[in-house]
Amino acid sequence: MLENKTQNTKEYPGGINAETIKNLCDKFQRYNSIAPELFKTYHVKRGLRNEDETGVLAGLTRICNVHGYLIDEGEKLPVPGDLIYRGISIRDLVKGCRADDRFGFEETIWLLLFGYLPDAQTLDDFTKLLASCRELPRDFTEDVMMKATSSNIMNQLGRSVLSLYSYDKNPEENSLQNVLRQSILLIARMPTMMVNAYQVKRRRFDNETLFLHPLKPGHSTAESILATMRPDEQFTSEEAKLLDLCLMLHAEHGGGNNSSFTCRVLSSTGSDTYSAISAAIGSLKGPRHGGANIKVTEMLEFIKEGVKNWNNDDEISDFLRKLLRGEVGDGAGLIYGMGHAVYTISDPRAEILKLYAGKLADKTEYAEEFHLLEAVERLSPAIFHEVKGSDKFICANVDMYSGMVYKILGIPTDLYTPLFAVARIVGWCAHRIEEMTTGKRIMRPAYKSVSRSQPYVQIQERKTII
Numbered sequence: 001m002l003e004n005k006t007q008n009t010k011e012y013p014g015g016i017n018a019e020t021i022k023n024l025c026d027k028f029q030r031y032n033s034i035a036p037e038l039f040k041t042y043h044v045k046r047g048l049r050n051e052d053e054t055g056v057l058a059g060l061t062r063i064c065n066v067h068g069y070l071i072d073e074g075e076k077l078p079v080p081g082d083l084i085y086r087g088i089s090i091r092d093l094v095k096g097c098r099a100d101d102r103f104g105f106e107e108t109i110w111l112l113l114f115g116y117l118p119d120a121q122t123l124d125d126f127t128k129l130l131a132s133c134r135e136l137p138r139d140f141t142e143d144v145m146m147k148a149t150s151s152n153i154m155n156q157l158g159r160s161v162l163s164l165y166s167y168d169k170n171p172e173e174n175s176l177q178n179v180l181r182q183s184i185l186l187i188a189r190m191p192t193m194m195v196n197a198y199q200v201k202r203r204r205f206d207n208e209t210l211f212l213h214p215l216k217p218g219h220s221t222a223e224s225i226l227a228t229m230r231p232d233e234q235f236t237s238e239e240a241k242l243l244d245l246c247l248m249l250h251a252e253h254g255g256g257n258n259s260s261f262t263c264r265v266l267s268s269t270g271s272d273t274y275s276a277i278s279a280a281i282g283s284l285k286g287p288r289h290g291g292a293n294i295k296v297t298e299m300l301e302f303i304k305e306g307v308k309n310w311n312n313d314d315e316i317s318d319f320l321r322k323l324l325r326g327e328v329g330d331g332a333g334l335i336y337g338m339g340h341a342v343y344t345i346s347d348p349r350a351e352i353l354k355l356y357a358g359k360l361a362d363k364t365e366y367a368e369e370f371h372l373l374e375a376v377e378r379l380s381p382a383i384f385h386e387v388k389g390s391d392k393f394i395c396a397n398v399d400m401y402s403g404m405v406y407k408i409l410g411i412p413t414d415l416y417t418p419l420f421a422v423a424r425i426v427g428w429c430a431h432r433i434e435e436m437t438t439g440k441r442i443m444r445p446a447y448k449s450v451s452r453s454q455p456y457v458q459i460q461e462r463k464t465i466i
């Protein structure tokens with residue numbers, strides 16, 4: 001049911017006062033509920049999930065496999081998770097790049113878009129191509145991003161992507177050539193848009209100095225982000241490689257993840273690239289999706305405040321119980337950073353990030369916070385089963401430790417979810433192209449109508465509803 005949270009708000013911009021909106025909400029609530037049992041009656045696949053919580057099969061893809069369980073004689077069996085980009089495990093991809101001490105995000109982009117690993121020359125050419133596309137159109141920041149700015153960088157990113165339509169001489173053509181061209185430009189420009197949106201936000205909302213450093217041609221994506229984000233443009237190779245790792249881990253997650261599916265839904269209508277990508281950004285922003293990384297950080301602050309002894313499991317468990325009951329925290333009843341629609345025993349991205357976060361935090365001011373997150377991960381499954389009475393497996397997901405890594409890198413909280421978007425746009429573009437070339441049918445699921453029929457009454461004869 002729609003919550004009525006307007007009591008304390010006297011006036012809404014646009015002139016609707018609190019009393020009016022409260023009355024409208026009361027009227028809405030009287031006629032707009034659907035009894036939960038009806039979803040069972042009509043076998044509705046809520047959240048597009050089957051009864052055993054597996055996802056409804058909506059398509060075929062060559063891009064990625066998110067492996068979190070096995071089906072044995074019709075039963076769902078939990079297994080350790082794996083994330084497989086174009087047939088290659090993310091662990092191997094990361095290991096390969098780390099062994100050569102080189103950046104891996106550009107290689108990941110090539111792999112996801114084209115389906116195979118690039119040789120050294122191809123990778124070098126592609127990295128240079130991306131770097132050459134990173135610049136935004138002339139005066140874009142001044143004319144678009146500095147006007148009617150919002151304090152939310154995800155909102156700024158969505159608006160900016162939509163506005164790029166106006167700067168494209170061929171925005172509508174959905175041929176492979178044109179969409180690939182748009183995709184490469186968008187992937188390259190996302191980090192620049194993110195950093196510029198952040199700088200503009202700081203100036204406008206935080207009263208800080210605005211600086212827009214020029215882009216350096218030889219920089220990888222991760223280096224470019226760190227150089228343009230920091231006032232002194234300085235960073236270490238270790239820092240850039242760590243951010244690069246985060247980008248690799250976030251680049252793709254199958255066709256069923258909400259933002260990629262959103263992108264596929266829009267692509268299935270034949271809509272343009274800018275509309276499809278900005279819609280995906282809107283999806284990722286949600287706290288149950290990419291927005292969870294900020295929520296984990298917020299939750300950690302609630303725990304730090306609410307738990308006196310961070311080494312006391314009983315005290316932490318009590319707090320988690322209250323979190324699940326919606327009595328503390330943001331009241332949503334969620335333990336952010338825990339749970340996943342596909343993974344059961346483990347999320348490989350969380351495991352990799354935890355390893356790095358643990359090493360980085362060790363013997364620093366962040367060590368205690370890291371151990372607190374570890375405790376949340378360790379204690380949550382049992383508390384979840386106890387409070388919810390559910391036998392669902394919940395493990396730490398990618399968002400549990402990513403915020404900690406960003407914090408250690410000195411990345412502001414404002415950029416946690418936008419960084420996810422900077423990486424995930426690769427998956428969105430790959431899925432858009434796949435949907436256009438292999439789907440070829442508008443997505444159009446069904447909604448069973450449960451409304452009662454009512455006669456049309458002439459306006460003079462209608463009763464006033466108070």
Ligand code: COA
Binds near residue numbers: 394
């Ligand atoms: N904390 C509390 N309850 C949780 C939960 C969590 N982390 N994860 C799942 N649940 C609950 C749901 O609230 C729901 O309960 P209900 O039946 O009483 O409404 C039940 O488990 C099933 O949830 P559902 O959303 O259908 O399961 P899912 O496996 O598809 O959920 C997430 C996936 C990620 C949306 C869910 O685990 C979640 O909201 N996690 C917290 C947010 C988060 O970390 N998101 C990042 C995703 S990478």
